[in-house]
Amino acid sequence: MNRYPLWKNVFVAIVILIGLIYTVPNFFGESPAVQITPAKSTTKLDSALLGQVESVFQQENIAYDGVYLDARGVKARFANTDTQIRAKDVLQARLGSDYTVALNLLSRSPDWLRSVGAKPMYLGLDLRGGVHFLLQVDMKAALSKAAERFVGDFRIALRKERISYVGVSREGETVQINFNDEAELIKAKAIIGKEYPNLTLTESSNGSERVLKASLNLVEQKRIQDFAIKQNIQTLHNRINELGVAEPIIQQQGADRVVVQLPGVQDTAKAKDILGRTATLEIRLVDEDKTDAATLEKAANGQAPLGDDVFKDRDGQPVLVKKSVALTGDYITDAGPGVDSQSGRNTVNVTLDARGARIFQQVTRENVGKRLAILLIEKGSTEVITAPTINEEIGGGRVQISGMANTQEATDISLLLRAGALAAPMDIIEERTVGPSMGQDNINRGIHSTLWGFAAIAVMMMVYYMAFGAVSVAALAINLLLLVAILSMLQATLTLPGLAAIALALGMAIDANVLINERVREELRNGNTPQASIHAGYDRAWDTILDSNVTTLIAGLALFMFGTGPIKGFAVVHVLGILTSMFSAVLVSRAMVNFMYGYRRKLSQLSIGQIFRA
Amino acid sequence: MELFRIKNDIPFMSYGRLTTAISLITFVLAVVFLVTRGLNFGVDFTGGTIMEVNYPQAANLESVRKAVDSIGLKEATVQNFGSSHDVLIRLPVKAGVSVSQLSEQVKTALVTADPKAEVRRVESVGAQVGDELYENGGLALFFVSLGIVLYLWLRFEWRFAVAAIIANMHDVVIILGFFAFFQWEFNLTVLAAILAVLGYSVNESVVVFDRVRENFRKMRKASVVQVIDNAITRTMSRTIITHTMTQTMVGSMLLFGGEVLHNFALALTIGILFGIYSSVLVACPIAMWLGVNRANLIGDVEKKEDASKAGKKTDVAEPHPSDFA
Numbered sequence: 001m002n003r004y005p006l007w008k009n010v011f012v013a014i015v016i017l018i019g020l021i022y023t024v025p026n027f028f029g030e031s032p033a034v035q036i037t038p039a040k041s042t043t044k045l046d047s048a049l050l051g052q053v054e055s056v057f058q059q060e061n062i063a064y065d066g067v068y069l070d071a072r073g074v075k076a077r078f079a080n081t082d083t084q085i086r087a088k089d090v091l092q093a094r095l096g097s098d099y100t101v102a103l104n105l106l107s108r109s110p111d112w113l114r115s116v117g118a119k120p121m122y123l124g125l126d127l128r129g130g131v132h133f134l135l136q137v138d139m140k141a142a143l144s145k146a147a148e149r150f151v152g153d154f155r156i157a158l159r160k161e162r163i164s165y166v167g168v169s170r171e172g173e174t175v176q177i178n179f180n181d182e183a184e185l186i187k188a189k190a191i192i193g194k195e196y197p198n199l200t201l202t203e204s205s206n207g208s209e210r211v212l213k214a215s216l217n218l219v220e221q222k223r224i225q226d227f228a229i230k231q232n233i234q235t236l237h238n239r240i241n242e243l244g245v246a247e248p249i250i251q252q253q254g255a256d257r258v259v260v261q262l263p264g265v266q267d268t269a270k271a272k273d274i275l276g277r278t279a280t281l282e283i284r285l286v287d288e289d290k291t292d293a294a295t296l297e298k299a300a301n302g303q304a305p306l307g308d309d310v311f312k313d314r315d316g317q318p319v320l321v322k323k324s325v326a327l328t329g330d331y332i333t334d335a336g337p338g339v340d341s342q343s344g345r346n347t348v349n350v351t352l353d354a355r356g357a358r359i360f361q362q363v364t365r366e367n368v369g370k371r372l373a374i375l376l377i378e379k380g381s382t383e384v385i386t387a388p389t390i391n392e393e394i395g396g397g398r399v400q401i402s403g404m405a406n407t408q409e410a411t412d413i414s415l416l417l418r419a420g421a422l423a424a425p426m427d428i429i430e431e432r433t434v435g436p437s438m439g440q441d442n443i444n445r446g447i448h449s450t451l452w453g454f455a456a457i458a459v460m461m462m463v464y465y466m467a468f469g470a471v472s473v474a475a476l477a478i479n480l481l482l483l484v485a486i487l488s489m490l491q492a493t494l495t496l497p498g499l500a501a502i503a504l505a506l507g508m509a510i511d512a513n514v515l516i517n518e519r520v521r522e523e524l525r526n527g528n529t530p531q532a533s534i535h536a537g538y539d540r541a542w543d544t545i546l547d548s549n550v551t552t553l554i555a556g557l558a559l560f561m562f563g564t565g566p567i568k569g570f571a572v573v574h575v576l577g578i579l580t581s582m583f584s585a586v587l588v589s590r591a592m593v594n595f596m597y598g599y600r601r602k603l604s605q606l607s608i609g610q611i612f613r614a
Numbered sequence: 615m616e617l618f619r620i621k622n623d624i625p626f627m628s629y630g631r632l633t634t635a636i637s638l639i640t641f642v643l644a645v646v647f648l649v650t651r652g653l654n655f656g657v658d659f660t661g662g663t664i665m666e667v668n669y670p671q672a673a674n675l676e677s678v679r680k681a682v683d684s685i686g687l688k689e690a691t692v693q694n695f696g697s698s699h700d701v702l703i704r705l706p707v708k709a710g711v712s713v714s715q716l717s718e719q720v721k722t723a724l725v726t727a728d729p730k731a732e733v734r735r736v737e738s739v740g741a742q743v744g745d746e747l748y749e750n751g752g753l754a755l756f757f758v759s760l761g762i763v764l765y766l767w768l769r770f771e772w773r774f775a776v777a778a779i780i781a782n783m784h785d786v787v788i789i790l791g792f793f794a795f796f797q798w799e800f801n802l803t804v805l806a807a808i809l810a811v812l813g814y815s816v817n818e819s820v821v822v823f824d825r826v827r828e829n830f831r832k833m834r835k836a837s838v839v840q841v842i843d844n845a846i847t848r849t850m851s852r853t854i855i856t857h858t859m860t861q862t863m864v865g866s867m868l869l870f871g872g873e874v875l876h877n878f879a880l881a882l883t884i885g886i887l888f889g890i891y892s893s894v895l896v897a898c899p900i901a902m903w904l905g906v907n908r909a910n911l912i913g914d915v916e917k918k919e920d921a922s923k924a925g926k927k928t929d930v931a932e933p934h935p936s937d938f939a
Contacts, residue, residue: 126874133714134743268736269721272714428714429740438666438734445872453866457859464855497803500867500875504882507863508814511856515821518852544824547769548817554761555813559806562754564747570806 002534002598004591012591015583016478022485025109026120031065032084033106035246036091036099037073049074049099056094062087068114077106103264104246121488124495124569125432127446129439130263131271132565134430137256142228142424143173143221150175150196150214152324157195163188166209167307168324174215178206185210198223225255231423233258239274258426268433276428281329281350283360284309284321286371286387295320311375313384314403321373321384326363331356337410338400346404348414357397365393374401376413385413432565446499453503454480457510465517467596467607472513475589479509482580487573495569505577508552512585516541521608530603538590545586553578618851623843626895627902633895640888641784644791651794656801659748661741663705663717666873667724668732672698681727685719695873700734702873713738751805758809759783762816770823771911777901778819781892782812789884793877803878811885814860818853818893823901825849830908838907842898857890 004012036053038045050069053076057064064087065077078084084103092101105128107120125132147170154168154177165188166178179185189201189212198220202213216224233250236258240248249261265271287308295305299318304310308320334351352360364372373387386403404410434442457476461469483502487494520537528536556578559571597603626633657664667678675692678701682690691704708716717736724731739747759779766775786808793800825845833841864886868879 136740136742269718272718276714427712429712430743431714431717431736431738433717433733433736435732435734437668437732441872442874445870445875448870449863449867449875452870453863456862456866460859460862496874497806497878500803500871500878503863503867504810504860507860508817510859511817514852514856514859518849518855522848540828544821547820547824550765550769551762551816551820552810552813554765555758555809555816558754558758558761559809562750562757563802563806564750566802567754567806570803570810574810 002531002594004594004598008587009591012588015482016588019478019482019485021113021116022118022488023481025107025113025118026484026488028108028110028120030105030120031077031079031108032081033075033077033104034084034088034091035073035075035102035104036095037102037241038099045069045073052095053091056091057087060090062090075104075106077108100241100244102244102246105264117489119488119491121484121494122491123439123443124493124498125261125263125439126434126496126566127439127443127494127499128263129266129434129436130261131265131268132430132432133260133262133272133275133428134253135258135260135275135426136429137229137232137258138425138427139225139228139256140173142224143216144170145424146216146224147173147175148325149328150199152326153196154192154214155324157191158188161187161191163191174213176214177212178209179212180209182210185212188212228423229256229258232426235422236260236275243271243274257429264436266435268431272428276426280377280422281332282325282375282377282382283327283363284323284325284373284375285363285367286373287320287322288370290320309382311373311382311384313387314405319373319384319387321375326372327352327356327359331359335414337404337407337414340400340402343402345402346407346410348401348404348410350399350401352397352399354397357395360397360399361393361395364390368392374403442496443499446496446503450480450499450503450506454506457507461510461513464609466609468517468520468593469609471589471592471596472510472517472585474592475513475584476506476510478588479577479581479584480506482584483573483577486576486580492572492576493569494573495566497566497570498573501570501573501577505574505581509577509581509585511548512541512545512581513589515544516585516589517608520606524606524608530597530606533606534593534597538586538593542586545582549578549582618854620847620850623840623847624850625839626843626846627839627899629895630899630902633891634899637784637892637896640788640791644788644794647791647794648787651797653790653794653800654797655748656799656804657704657737657739657744658802659744659751659800661707661713661739661744663703663713663720663736663738665703665705665717665720665733665737666695666735667701667703668734669699669701669728670730673701674728675701677727678703678724681723682720685723687716687720707741713740747802751802754805754809755786755812758812762812766816766820766823770827771906773901773904773906773910774819774823774897777897777904777906778816778823778893780900781819781897782815782889784896785815785885785888785892786812788888789881792884793881798877798880801877803874804881807878807881808885811882811889815885815889815893818889819897821849821852822846822894822898826898826901826906827911830911838902842902846894846898853890853894857886861886 036049047069050067053074054067057076062083063079064083065079067074067076076087078087088101088103095101107114109118109120151168151170154175158165158177163184164180165184166180168175168177177188179188185203189203192199192212192214193201196214198217199214200217202215204211204213229252233252236250240250240260240262243262243265245262245265247263249259251259253259260275262271290305290308296318298305299310299320304320307323309323310318310320313319331352332350333353336349338347338349339345340347368390371387371389374385376383376385386401388402404413454476458473461472463469465472480502483505516537519541520533523533523536524530553575556571556575559567560575563571597606667673673694675694679692682692682703682705687705687708689706693702694700695702703720705716705720707713711719717738721733724733762782763775763779766778789808789811792798793804822845825848826842829836829841829845833844836844861883864879864882867875868883871879
């Protein structure tokens with residue numbers, strides 16, 4: 001009776017085998033590698049790149065251990081870090097700015113393991129070193145910015161329909177349009193209401209003027225906020241790509257937060273700088289009507305006349321520009337440094353998308369002979385880079401911005417413009433940095449805790465329960481194997497609290513075996529035959545094991561649901577550990593006991609330690 | 615080897631008055647410490663910054679303090695931990711300076727003071743995030759308790775559920791009391807440990823309750839007190855062995871786990887030690903006083919279950935109730 005049917009034995013064997021296969025990659029370690037990813041999503045990723053990389057290595061005499069193509073890019077492994085760094089430099093120079101080359105680590109596991117998808121566990125930042133940021137998106141600013149865009153849109157719409165209005169302005173998140181005439185307001189309301197159904201329109205009076213106020217309704221607000229966070233995430237992706245970080249994680253958390261994890265990044269100051277930059281370009285008209293001395297005098301002191309803003313240009317001279325924005329950086333598709341062929345000065349060459357090109361063409365057509373100010377807004381301060389006079393209508397969406405101090409600045413500004421603007425400013429509200437040596441220390445600490453604890457438990461169990469103790473220890477080892485295998489399979493992030501959870505899972509899992517062994521002893525003590533005692537011991541212990549694991553599982557799930565960061569990492573491993581322990585402590589240990597005793601006809605004694613008989 | 619050779623049941627329930635007194639005293643003491651001294655919340659909950667800095671030589675705390683003071687952070691604490699080479703700096707949240715700027719400023723100041731300083735770990739949490747983590751921690755504690763009560767209610771009986779949760783909340787309060795008394799830092803990993811302990815020591819009550827239920831079926835003539843005493847005595851061996859094993863693992867963490875896991879392992883240690891005691895010697899008396907008896911535990915299903923059991927397990931000799939006397 002203490003024999004498993006064949007299928008059950010086979011099942012246990014297969015599970016253990018799978019566990020072994022998926023655990024093994026963790027033992028091969030990692031070797032230095034470089035990762036080549038296309039800088040733009042439009043660049044094709046195929047085996048041509050693979051060939052290109054290989055030929056670069058051959059030409060430059062760089063010894064590599066292997067080159068692989070996967071969904072994200074091409075990865076190449078090297079024997080040591082010196083070769084890795086040389087390869088990175090060479091590749092970056094040869095491939096140009098279309099590709100991002102980043103340093104990485106790649107598992108040394110053999111190809112056949114890779115082909116079945118067996119990878120080592122995915123280590124969290126506290127184990128591999130790196131930075132973790134939690135960024136808060138300023139949604140109020142996103143809404144104001146959206147309202148600002150409506151100001152321009154309304155002006156164009158009203159002008160097109162030849163509706164006369166006094167002015168369009170923004171106050172917080174509402175846009176108000178002033179009219180002299182009720183009839184014009186009604187016409188405008190009909191048009192705006194039709195074109196922008198997501199705006200709530202209210203009428204009021206201000207003195208002799210009639211005022212139409214447009215505010216964003218909840219649906220539109222939500223849409224803008226969703227868009228803002230998506231746009232910010234996209235921008236962060238672009239910027240981090242420029243940083244050259246392998247395997248960055250950029251995720252939305254909640255409605256208005258973004259988690260950024262940069263494994264291996266040590267220069268946190270630079271990372272923060274790049275993440276936090278909110279450079280954006282605005283093109284506005286210079287107010288040519290107000291150039292009298294008194295106004296300029298006032299402007300120099302920072303007082304701008306109504307409808308204008310005053311900013312300083314590179315020479316420190318105040319420039320009066322109109323409040324309404326002709327064009328924003330959102331329309332930019334590409335930007336690169338260049339040199340003006342006539343003057344030899346450094347420039348940034350900007351390409352606009354179709355809509356941006358159309359707007360720019362219209363603005364330049366309507367304002368020939370006037371000056372156009374190009375503003376760079378960075379970290380809240382605005383600077384007029386250049387304010388050239390429009391000589392003719394500019395079509396085609398290609399704009400050359402002169403006025404760069406040197407090549408470096410031209411490169412920096414084009415990088416910022418190319419990487420896109422943030423839809424709303426962001427603040428870092430949480431930061432966790434772990435140095436690389438600390439990461440390795442943490443791994444060692446976790447592994448030492450687990451192994452020494454395991455060894456001590458093994459000795460005690462075997463002394464106390466003899467052969468049954470050995471079976472329990474073997475079951476515990478298989479529990480560890482399965483837990484590591486599942487973590488490797490799921491590629492769940494393993495953190496130091498996660499390592500602690502592995503240790504704790506083992507410490508708790510032994511409970512099931514202790515329960516079983518004690519039960520078997522008790523059955524023997526009550527005078528049952530060895531075979532009957534094994535059977536009854538496992539049978540009766542099962543109910544208790546199930547009950548006690550369910551309560552632990554409840555705790556684990558609550559931790560998972562409410563925990564963040566380190567707690568979540570702990571909870572995942574904790575819950576998985578409970579599940580694997582139920583399998584190994586009951587099924588696997590029973591299978592082993594069955595092999596040991598189940599086939600003996602005459603069994604007079606079990607090796608389970610001394611049995612005290614009453 | 616066999617450590618527990620207990621011939622007769624130990625009359626645990628007759629010690630009820632004593633165990634309750636012990637529990638009450640420790641509980642009240644824990645509450646007093648919690649109220650008077652309060653918990654020493656880590657940056658996870660209060661917001662602020664922790665920096666771990668390593669020096670190749672023994673660190674000069676005075677110069678580190680000076681460097682930190684130089685950027686106007688008078689409330690910062692600077693102390694050694696682990697070895698004389700490692701320094702832990704704690705900075706409170708500073709109004710007007712974002713957490714990331716603050717850590718960068720300190721880093722620059724430290725490297726200026728000593729170029730060999732290596733910042734090994736930075737944890738900065740904004741005040742707002744801290745409040746949320748605090749809230750989520752409370753919620754997690756609440757839902758764990760609720761889930762456990764519901765499960766025990768379904769599986770056993772409301773009296774057991776209430777008894778188990780009281781016993782285990784008593785453990786949680788005592789752990790918190792220790793943290794308040796010694797002013798050990800209470801951070802997110804400690805919270806995780808406490809919640810894990812909650813789930814773990816309920817195991818303990820479950821094992822005993824399971825036995826109590828089983829005994830009610832078998833020991834038909836025994837009184838409630840006898841049934842409970844027998845259940846505790848029979849499971850005592852398992853209780854002690856299991857906890858020793860778990861504590862061995864936790865002790866290993868305490869030894870090898872380093873700074874980050876230290877308080878985590880401490881919380882577990884206290885939880886395990888008090889868990890042994892409370893989940894048996896507190897939960898059972900409470901269940902008894904709440905009026906657990908054969909009728910409300912087994913109820914009408916008694917006969918049906920026994921019949922099916924007898925039919926299924928003819929091969930197992932049912933021990934006679936006198937075996938337990």
